[in-house]
Amino acid sequence: MRQINDIIDLFKINIIKTLKDENLYFNIDFDVTIPEDSSFGDISTNVSLKLSSYLKKFPREIAEIIIKKLDKSSLYVNRIEIAGPGFINFYLDDNWIIKIGSMILKNGIDILKKDSSENYLLHLVLNASLNENDINRASAYANALLNILRLKGNRVCLADTIEKEKSLNLDNFGHIINIFPYGHLKNLCYNTKGETVEVGSISLDDSRKRLNENIKDLIGEKRFNFWALSKTVKRDISIPLGSALINNTDNPYFFVSYVYERANNINYILEKEGYKIGSNLKDMSFNLAEGKKIIFEILNFEKVIDEAIKFKEPYKLFNYLYNLCAQFYEYNRKLFIREFEEKDILGNMFILNVIKVFVSKTLDVLTDKVFDI
Structure with a gap:
């Protein structure tokens, strides 16, 4: 297996085959998902609920048929349960530890379905007169967003100057995102297209006063960038000086x-x-x-x-x-x-x-x- 989505597809294909074998199949959309709460299984589907109105059967009755007839040998499940009105929850066995683990060891985190392939322009609107910590936080946000977008196969260009943006053909981008420190520089956005993301401020705090040091120089770029993402983008971040400088779990x-x-x-x-x-x-x-x-x-x-x-x-x-x-x-x-x-x-x-x-x-x-x- 190469992608997380391959696991979802495996379960969906087996469910569809079972439905066809039992003459229960209708060409409908149903979900196979990873529950946020593991008490609802490792894999879950709502197929029985989706089919209920078509088959004129109770969802739990449909779920019981699916569980009984499903070819479990290729799914490697410990157990299957019916939950609530008719959700089917699958609990995976240890074979999946090997399958998922081997996927990571072979591919790293390049395990996502690349079905987007859209063009993004991230316009990082900065000015040397701004607070350098706020500039660095906006830059950390832009680079993290760029990396995340490209994980899904999107094509992303980062423009960090007005001149660079002016050199680009904006019609080539389906998504334009203007990024700048909160409350500054809207008037410097060259394009009138796209959406705006305002990035909150970041500062050092020694419990008595706000410090003006360049935080990235003080604690290092990787530490700064990670801390700069530790709250949602618009919220301000105040870093305790002690935690910033000491290696402990508060950092x-x-x-x-x-x-x-x-x-x-x-x-x-x-x-x-x-x-x-x-x-x-x-x-x-x-x-x-x-x-x-x-x-x-x-x-x-x-x-x-x-x-x-x-x-x-x-x-x-x-x-x-x-x-x-x-x-x-x-x-x-x-x-x-x-x-x-x-x-x-x-x-x-x-x-x-x-x-x-x-x-x-x-x-x-x-x-x-x-x-x-």
Whole structure:
């Protein structure tokens, strides 16, 4: 499998085949989704509710037929449940840890359906007379949005001067987004097309006064860029001086980057001791539900990216990554790896390797100029 959407398609294709085999099929749209709440399964569908009026049957009755007749051998599910009025919830088995993990290890986060391919112009409207911290926050926002848009296959141009924008043919862009620090420079937008995004201010605070230092120079570009996305775009950000300068979990960049370092260090030590990460379920087992939950959480990545694009809000990806890392801390508390059997050690090494790759690549999207401009 190459994309998250391939997993959705696998379930949808099998459901349609079952409906056709049982003479229950109508050419209707139905959803196969990744529930936000894992108590509703890892995969869920509303197909029974959609078919109810066509078949003149109760949704739960249709769901029971589907579950009974569905070819479960290719879906690798632990169990299937009917919920509420007739939703069908699938709980995936450990084979999917391997499938999802291998997809990440092979492709990084290049696992999204690239069906957009639209042209975007991001016009970063800046002026040297502005507060340099606010300029840097607007730039961090623009670069993160550019990276997110390109993850879905969109073509994006970033213009950071009026002169550069004037040199472009605006008719070539289906989307034009003018980005500037809040309350400034609307009159400097060369084009009269597109939408406007005003980026809130960012400052250092030592609890007694607001400081005027260049924050990016003080704490480093990657840390600054990540912190600059830690709230929704219009909200102002005040960074506590102590948290900015000290590596602790109050610092969001450290909170996330530690996950990479921890996963990398555990595997490095174990590999030195002769343990070798496999890629086959028969060679390993997954004894911690917290670790498996993180892998299944990756299935929500596409939904998060789609929402970040829809709302022009990289914070949605920041929040997703931060919460995924919070789950890692829960996992880490139970990772007494020296007490595990060998197959469990290898299984957790596999999970840690996937987490390491996924976290580092996603962090790069938010903090680096991943794509050439």
